[in-house]
Every structure is written in C-alpha cells, then in structure tokens.
Amino acid sequence: MIFLDITDTVFQSIDVSSHDEFDHEKVYYYEDPQIGFKSIIAIHSSSAGPAIGGCRFRNYSSFQEGLTDVLRLSRGMTEKNHAAKIPFGGGKAIIFADHPKSQATLCALANFLNLLEGAYYSAEDIGITLEDIQFVGQHSAFVFDNVDPGPYTARGIFYSIEAALKYYLNKDLQSSSISIQGAGSVGLTLANHLADTGATVYIQDIDFRKLEHIQRQNIIPIQNILSQECDLLAPCAIGGILDRQSILELKCSIIAGGANNQLKTMEIDDALLALGIHYVPDILINSGGVIGLTKDILGRNSNQIESDLQLIAERAVNFMKIGQANNISILQAMNASVS
Structure with a gap:
C-alpha cells in the first residue's frame, strides 16, 4: 500500500x-x-x-x-x-x-x-x-450514502432551465424544446420533469441501452445532441464537450445543464457570448445534489429542500440580469461578484 x-x-x-x-x-x-x-x-x-x-x-x-x-x-x-x-x-x-x-x-x-x-x-x-x-460506508464513516444526489441535481436544473427560457426567450416549458446529453440519474430524471410539463425533449447517451425503455412521446432519443435544433441544450454527462469546434455545431440559444466543467477551456465562454449563446455555468445551477446529500446532517426537511432548489434558479436569474445589463456573460458576472 x-x-x-x-x-x-x-x-x-x-x-x-x-x-x-x-x-x-x-x-x-x-x-x-x-x-x-x-x-x-x-x-x-x-x-x-x-x-x-x-x-x-x-x-x-x-x-x-x-x-x-x-x-x-x-x-x-x-x-x-x-x-x-x-x-x-x-x-x-x-x-x-x-x-x-x-x-x-x-x-x-x-x-x-x-x-x-x-x-x-x-x-x-x-x-x-x-x-x-x-x-x-460499511468500512468508512467518511461518506454521504443517504441518498442518490442525481434527482436533487436534476430538480435544481429543472427550475433553472424554466427560469432561463422565460428570461431569455420569454417562453414557457410547454412551448420549448430541450436537448439533453446523458441519460443517467440526472439526465433521465430531468427529461421526465420536463416531459411532465409538455416540453419537447431530445435525449442522447453513448450507452443506447439507457434509451431503449423510453416510451414517452415527447422524449425523443437522438444520436447527435450538439447539432439538434432546440431552444436549450442541457449537458448532463461528462465535461469538456464545448470546445472551439463543437460550439460551431450548436443550434440552441441557451446552454444550461448539470455536467461538471462543460467548457474545454475558459475561453469558450467568450466564444459562446460572441455567438449569441447564453451559457449558464454548471457551478451555478448543479448544486442540487449537495443540497440533497447534506439535508440530513443539516436537518433540512422536504419543504426546506424544495425551497433551496428553487433558490438555485433565483440566483441564476440574478446573474443573468447582471450579465445582460453589462453586456457580459453570466460567468463573467459571477467572477466579478467575487473579485
């Protein structure tokens, strides 16, 4: 050892x-x-x-x-x-x-x-x-093994997507189309939340078996999520998918998803802004998982947790407003707030 x-x-x-x-x-x-x-x-x-x-x-x-x-x-x-x-x-x-x-x-x-x-x-x-x-957890006390954080992450992203579509496009979920990359615990849960509202949902995963059992008419499995025309792209798989080449394929107005480190490099944030695509940073909206994981140790009940998840979207909208007012990206607005 x-x-x-x-x-x-x-x-x-x-x-x-x-x-x-x-x-x-x-x-x-x-x-x-x-x-x-x-x-x-x-x-x-x-x-x-x-x-x-x-x-x-x-x-x-x-x-x-x-x-x-x-x-x-x-x-x-x-x-x-x-x-x-x-x-x-x-x-x-x-x-x-x-x-x-x-x-x-x-x-x-x-x-x-x-x-x-x-x-x-x-x-x-x-x-x-x-x-x-x-x-x-049977061999170490230093774990959070009380819940699957995925559904909590998905719920926070759901509220944030709803807010972003309303703020930037003045659209409700029912009249919107969302593309989701990743059909894991976060992506598939998010897809079902969105489908419940009547939204059109496209979903892609490298493991096709995860898509075989989808039977909802408004959840549509596809093969190339980046080039799918939609209102919003929600990356919910691995990070680093947005680079100089891939962003040129995009046919969306907004990016807001749960995957960590979606930008290959920080310069991609500037490139997205130049393309007129609103990028909502993952660190701003994918914190629902840690809210769920720590709920027991912090003594938070279900109503408090739901309120905390809704607050994720409220904070995101505040940075959307700052970014738009100053003609800068949301990420730049976030960085300015802590500098």
Whole structure:
C-alpha cells in the first residue's frame, strides 16, 4: 500500500503544485499494487468546513489526465458548495479504472478515506453508484450514502432551465424544446420533469441501452445532441464537450445543464457570448445534489429542500440580469461578484 501527500512534490514527473489547475490545499495519492488500485483525492478548500465531493471511476489515458480532472472537479465542488450556501468545502476523488471495479476496489477507497481522517467525505459520481458508496460506508464513516444526489441535481436544473427560457426567450416549458446529453440519474430524471410539463425533449447517451425503455412521446432519443435544433441544450454527462469546434455545431440559444466543467477551456465562454449563446455555468445551477446529500446532517426537511432548489434558479436569474445589463456573460458576472 502506498499513501502519499503529493501536494508539494514532483510525482510521476509532474510538479503537482505547478500544474495549471492547481490552487489547492492538498492532493493525496493512494495505491494498492496487489489489486491494481490507484486513486487521487484533491482537497481544494476546507475554509467553509470539511471538503465534500463525489468519487469518479473512469479510464484516464495518463496520470496527468487524471490529475487535471480531479483538480478541476474539486475546485468546482468548492464553487458549487458556496453557491448552495452549505457549510462544506470542496474536494473530489478519482479512481483510475485500469481494472474492473470490485468490492476490493471499494474497500481500498474506504481505506484511503480513513487515512484522511475526515478531511474529505465522498459520495457517488460517474462510475460509482449509491450502492457502491453504501458498501464503502460499511468500512468508512467518511461518506454521504443517504441518498442518490442525481434527482436533487436534476430538480435544481429543472427550475433553472424554466427560469432561463422565460428570461431569455420569454417562453414557457410547454412551448420549448430541450436537448439533453446523458441519460443517467440526472439526465433521465430531468427529461421526465420536463416531459411532465409538455416540453419537447431530445435525449442522447453513448450507452443506447439507457434509451431503449423510453416510451414517452415527447422524449425523443437522438444520436447527435450538439447539432439538434432546440431552444436549450442541457449537458448532463461528462465535461469538456464545448470546445472551439463543437460550439460551431450548436443550434440552441441557451446552454444550461448539470455536467461538471462543460467548457474545454475558459475561453469558450467568450466564444459562446460572441455567438449569441447564453451559457449558464454548471457551478451555478448543479448544486442540487449537495443540497440533497447534506439535508440530513443539516436537518433540512422536504419543504426546506424544495425551497433551496428553487433558490438555485433565483440566483441564476440574478446573474443573468447582471450579465445582460453589462453586456457580459453570466460567468463573467459571477467572477466579478467575487473579485
């Protein structure tokens, strides 16, 4: 077993603290060679409380790619938790999916969390299910295993989409078309919420099996979500889908979804503004999951949670107004508010 604080070291030929995405408190590495387990946990900030975030199990082409992902995602968690006004900092865990996930994998994650002694609490994310986290919870106290955060994320995004369509296009949901990338816990739940209102919903997922059982007439599976003509695009899968090339395919007026780090680089925000596309940053509207995850520990009841999820949209509209009044993007308006 290898457990290292790599924050201020050169690890695998990378000077971690000199990484372009680094402005973190701590970065830890854990490896169990016997089972082929390799993982990184990044703690971006603990100033508001213990760092919390999800654990992602996915293939990375290199250690550097995994490090970049965990650094960006953990910073996003700090911003998301701040937006949700919950007393927690931001962090993230990734596991390199070099071998199939097993109970041994989850036990190794539990050991990693235990070594950090509560500096970081983990929940589910891509590749890690609620059931996985509940298993980890049998071996570590440092998890949020009470709920699936996906439906809470979806609800907050639903209210934000409704608000964005009204603000920018003066349209209600029933007369709108929304394209969703990703049919997971967030994307499919969001699709059903929108379909309930009468909206036309297009949905795409790289795993076609997730779309086979959709029977609602106004939820339409398609193959190329980016080029689908619609009022609003909601990315709800992996990040980094919006780059210089892909944004030229877009046939939407608004982007508002739950995927983390949708912009390949921050310059894409300026490019979208120049194209006349309103980008609602993920960190502003996808905080419903952490609101749901922390509801029990913060003693929030169902009515309070629903109110908190509706407030996500209210805060988003405030930044829409600031952006439009100053001819800047929502992201620029958000950055100006904290500078």
